[in-house]
Amino acid sequence: MGGKIVSVSRTADALRDPWLKNNRSKVIELDCHGQVVLPGFVDSHTHPVFLSPRLSDFEKRIRGATYEEIASSGGGIRSSVEEVRKADKSVLAEKILARLQEMAKQGTTTVEAKSGYGLTLESELKSLEAIQEAAEGWPGTVVSTLLGAHAVPKEFKDCSQKYVEIVCHEMIPQASARKLAKFVDVFTEREAFTSQDTEKIFEAAARHGLEVRAHVGQLSATALEPLLRFHPASFDHLDHVNEGDIAELAERDTVATLVPGANYFLGMQDFPPARKLIDSGVAVALATDYNPGSSPTPSMPFVMSLACTRMKMSPAEAIAAATINGACALRLQERKGTIEPGKDADLAVFDVADYREIPYWLASDRCAFTVAGGYSEESE
Secondary structure, three states: OOOEOOOOOOHHHHOOOHHHHHHHHHOOOOOOOOOEEEEOEEEEEEOOOOOOOOHHHHHHHHOOOOHHHHHHOOOOHHHHHHHHHHOOHHHHHHHHHHHHHHHHOOOEEEEEEEOOOOOOHHHHHHHHHHHHHHHHOOOOEEEEEEEEEOOOOHHHOOOHHHHHHHHHHHHHHHHHHOOOOOEEEEEEOOOOEOHHHHHHHHHHHHHOOOEEEEEEOOOOOOOOHHHHOOOOOEEEEOOOOOHHHHHHHHOOOOEEEEOHHHHHHOOOOOOOOHHHHHHOOOOEEEOOOEEOOOEOOOOHHHHHHHHHHHHOOOHHHHHHHHOHHHHHHOOOOOOOOOOOOOOEOOEEEEOOOOOOHHHHOOOOOOEEEEEEOOEOHHHO
16 A cells, blocks of 8 residues: 555454455465565665776785775775766666666665765766666665765865865755755765864754764774764764774664675675674664675675674674664664554565575575565566
8 A cells, every 4th residue: 555564464364454355356465475574675875876896996905905005096986986977877877776676686675875986066966866866767765875075086185175165065055955865974084084074064964954974983993972963873884983982872873884795895804893782782784885896795685694694693683783773774764674564565575484594595695576665576
């Protein structure tokens, strides 16, 4: 009914529902006997607006170069920028749609999609428009995020504050006025944007009615308390976080979004401290961090497997982190993340007998089909 869940119960009980009684002839039945049905995955951190894979960076990393060394030599984020700046919006939209469709095949029905590979006013807005265009062709839900503060572009290398001003006084006002984004994100990290830069950008977002989130603690620690006054929906990465900040997070509704796919692909030995966060009472979400440089995976089940094997999360914790907690990280928990009457009809159906098999079968696609907003290709 309108893409919503009407009833959750046994068949006999469901058929007593008044709406189902009156519309039984219009209902298409999907037999999920012997399968596991979950809420559709909520991938709350992705970077899908790019053209090409970064194969040169990949080979450099194999030879021992670090993430920061690659970035300082002109690779990394900046290597994707020129292509995005030159690309037509329609080309970007086509790429994004293909990526959304690939995610759906592995159980994802809600995706947060960031800009961040344009780094000019024109290219960042173009990226957000491309996300919007792709979303219109996909039955799932896309939440757009302005990530103009992803890296300082080379033309502002010696005057980074001028670029921060462009983000604050041009990108954010226009993205808000044109309703192109729900969130503003900042890559708060050495060689990127300082905590003080982040506060300025968050202040601008608040003035223009946009919510905030941040990449923090991926490569080095960032004090979280100064940023918590902005009530961020999520802090993402958090490889480096101290006990005091964990205690602060446990008292807030800011979600810790962990992206172990990046640690895996970058060849890092250490992974985010999921166990410490969870045991301290912090809400933890999982996301793919889908991007061409550090985590080129669209697969939430693969990320869940990493969460279990490398971060010692239980399968049940991983599923919660990939569904309801991801919804909380996007402030969509009233609509997404659980199978309840009144919520969006977003489901992922798996060819397994036990939910624990989903993270168990490493890098194996066991998703039979998804239902997004009540729509499934299975029903055609």
